[in-house]
Amino acid sequence: MNSPNKIYDLSFKRMIRLSGKMLVKFVNKVFGKRFPLDSEITFLDTNTVNKDLKVYEKDLYFIICGERFHLEAQAYYDDMLIRLFNYAVSDEEGYKRIDDSHAVFKMPQQAVVFLKDTDKSKDKLYIKLILPDEQEIEYSVHAVRSLGYTPQELIANDMEILLPFQILRLYGSVKKYSSFSEEQKNEFLEKFAQMCKDIAETLHKLKKDKNVTTDEYYAMVEIIHDLEEYIYGMVDNDIKAKGADSMINDEFLFWSERMKAEKDAETAKLLKEKDDQTARILKEKEDEKNRYFAEKMIMNGESAEKIEEYTGLHLSVLKSMAQSLGKALML
Structure with missing residues (x-):
């Protein structure tokens, strides 16, 4: 991702590493696995440098029960599919020499999460490989369209790891906010308040049902708050004036006070x-x-x-x- 959008990348990486239970549930759902929720996860924090000195960051490579996985988050359309392919074929861990004329290369299981997409029916990305002898191989990776689900549907589908990114739902509208009439602005703020309410109530349910710990809960609140400030900063004064983000902001302020109290106590x-x-x-x-x-x-x-x-x-x-x-x- 380009540096202006680094917050999406960093937020996604933080969520992926936040809870082993949530990550295993997500992997089970996306890749059709049945790993126990307490499975050990080994992150492969290694980067690959190709002949052009291009660095492939592999901090979202991990192993569960001996199987290798690779996740990526995408905020905007680009050459993600070819980049995923490059990541995969540069992974030397998948290479095994059989004899002096045979080798096996097993690619990691990959998925890309489109943080701003709504069409969840497009659950695969495809690239056709045409080999020199005219053999054709169709290479595919899983695709998850994050905004194709409501907060409640994410929970129902074991994808609560994507819940903080529901705050992106109105990212398109905010760009036009300055040209809105007063009525349109009020309508936007009402939708914004409802979005925050849906996210906060779903997050509360996760905590109430003990599907996340207290620390995980507040970490998710912090991620949501950071994303909100980044995406909707240009209309922050109106949002605060109308109290449109009160349910998220109150939780964040409570978290801040809690962290301050814990720091003071320490x-x-x-x-x-x-x-x-x-x-x-x-x-x-x-x-x-x-x-x-x-x-x-x-x-x-x-x-x-x-x-x-x-x-x-x-x-x-x-x-x-x-x-x-x-x-x-x-x-």
Whole structure:
């Protein structure tokens, strides 16, 4: 993706790594698998550089139950299919030499998520490979059209990992906002409020049903909030004035306060631990000094009562010290 749209890429990568359970459910749905939801996921954080020094980022390659997968997110149309093919054939992990004249190359299972597309019937991308001997092979990858589903349908189809990207639903309309009449602007803001309500209520249900943890819930809120600010920033004043994003914004502010409180509590804990450690060191030094003077006083034949008064050490401690020094304690 181009750098101006990096937020989509980064948000998608964050969601993919947020919850192993959500990722396995998504893989099972898209690729027709039946992996246990607690399956271990190994991410393959390796990049490939081709002869033209072009880097293929493979941070969305991962292994589940011995099978390799590759996901990509797409915000705008470009040469995604050929790029996916290039990614796949540059993956040396799929190459296995059989003998001096035979080799096998197994491509990873791939899918692309179109974040702004609504036609979910187009669930595959195809490219025809014509080999030198006129053999033809049709290569295909799975395609998921994110906005082809409502928030509720994403949950029903085990694709809740795409829920934050529902905030993109009005991305096309916002570009025309400045030319809207007052009536059209109000209509847009009403749709925006309903969109936020649908997302927030679906997210609440995920949390209530314990399909996401509290930390995962607030991470998704943060991603939604960041995407909202990026996409709808030009109309942010109107959105705030009308309270159109109140359900999302309230959750984000609550999350911010919660994170601040947790940070303050952690800081207080560290300061207390530091104070406790300092107090412990000072006490150890004080005890060491008192024992030193007690030994001197015992050796000089001072009375136990006087030593207790000056050092604060208990009589039982003084008796033990006197015994170790081979001296009789004067009572």
